Amino acid sequence: MKKTLFTISLILGTLASSYSQISEDYQLKQASKASYNWFKNINSANYPAAWEDLSIEVQNNFNKEDWLIGINRMMNSFGEFSGRKEVSREFKSSLEVKDLPDGYYAIFQYESNYKYTLNHSEQLILHQDHKQKWRVLDYSYDFNPGEGFIEE
Numbered sequence: 823m824k825k826t827l828f829t830i831s832l833i834l835g836t837l838a839s840s841y842s843q844i845s846e847d848y849q850l851k852q853a854s855k856a857s858y859n860w861f862k863n864i865n866s867a868n869y870p871a872a873w874e875d876l877s878i879e880v881q882n883n884f885n886k887e888d889w890l891i892g893i894n895r896m897m898n899s900f901g902e903f904s905g906r907k908e909v910s911r912e913f914k915s916s917l918e919v920k921d922l923p924d925g926y927y928a929i930f931q932y933e934s935n936y937k938y939t940l941n942h943s944e945q946l947i948l949h950q951d952h953k954q955k956w957r958v959l960d961y962s963y964d965f966n967p968g969e970g971f972i973e974e
Contacts, residue, residue: 846913853928853948854911856956860946865903869893877949877957895974900965901937906944909933917947926950927959938972939965 856875863872869890873881876889897903909931916924932944942965948956967973 849926849950850911850913850928853913853926853950853956854908854930856948856958857928857930857946860958861906864893864897867894867897872958875958877951877959880959899972899974900939900942901968901970903934903936905935907933909943922949928956934963936965938968938970940968941966 860872860875863869863875872893873886873889910929911931912929914927914929916922917927926949928948930946930948932946934942934944936942942963944961944963946958947960949959951957
């Protein structure tokens with residue numbers, strides 16, 4: 823009897839672990855699509871659409887017109903976009919940031935190429951809202967200025 827219970831527990835544990843991994847992979851795939859669309863809007867200067875894909879928390883912290891002006895200036899200072907490669911992705915059910923509830927979070931790291939920057943890396947953190955839509959919670963970047971870079 824003990825052997826049977828152990829076997830059943832082992833099977834159930836394995837199934838739960840497999841389901842969890844499948845769920846995480848699915849969530850990362852969905853978040854990756856949202857990430858791609860957000861960057862597509864940013865890199866094609868469709869900033870109003872990019873604004874709509876920001877999390878409500880971000881939208882509540884910024885004036886829309888100020889954000890649109892700021893993102894335009896920033897992207898102009900980077901120069902023409904010429905490519906992006908995903909370096910890593912990670913799924914988390916919580917972040918070590920206060921005031922953020924447990925939920926679904928996806929963190930993507932990229933190596934990117936812009937005309938006026940060198941060694942450009944970008945990070946995008948997305949979270950799932952109450953309607954299970956992936957939204958951009960944070961965008962950060964690091965680079966070395968290249969020839970022609972002008973900080974606006």
